[in-house]
Amino acid sequence: EVQLVASGGGLIQPGGSLRLSCAASGFTVSTNYMTWVRQAPGKGFEWVSVIYSGGTAYYADSVKGRFTISRDNSKNTLYLQMNSLRAEDTAVYYCAREFRDGGNSRVGIDPWGQGALVTVSS
């Protein structure tokens, strides 16, 4: 079964750091395009970051320079290192896989992990 399980969320003070983990099963993280998407409480979705199979990464302007996406191929796990956290970073963070068609074009996001809640507050 294809599955993603996120962990590492919690309550953190403004300016602090946190690392989210996302363990994959049923597929290989390193050969896929993996992404993080967040959802603030009661709000819609905001794309955060993606890491390509080749290692190239892209970030939303709102997190660029503060967040870093990475993976550990031996553990089949995706990470999101979050530094200099702000109140506006409070959200449920979902790890997910970009779903690509036969021509390697992005066509959806699937599967999604269950989400990890990050609360930034003093």
Place this chain on the structure above:
Amino acid sequence: DIQLTQSPSFLSASVGDRVTITCRASQGISSYFAWYQQKPGKAPKLLIYAASTLQSGVPSRFSGSGSGTEFTLTISSLQPEDFATYYCQQLNSYPLTFGGGTKVEIK
């Protein structure tokens, strides 16, 4: 960034009703477009990808259409398990963006 305007933001309907949700993109995105269903406290579920392709395991009462800047999600006969919030998404370019959501509630 590509903006997605989803309408309506709220919809009240009865079991058996035909329901249509629309999403408009601020620029052409071909068919790099998806629809998701989200229930409270759960992760989103991919329903439709490439604008009109039904994801495996999704009931055939769901369908998607459109290309370019106008897209539609249709539920042909609303079932009790379909009451949820629906989101559209463009995958044409980063940053990937989402519509504001449509909450479908029981009339």
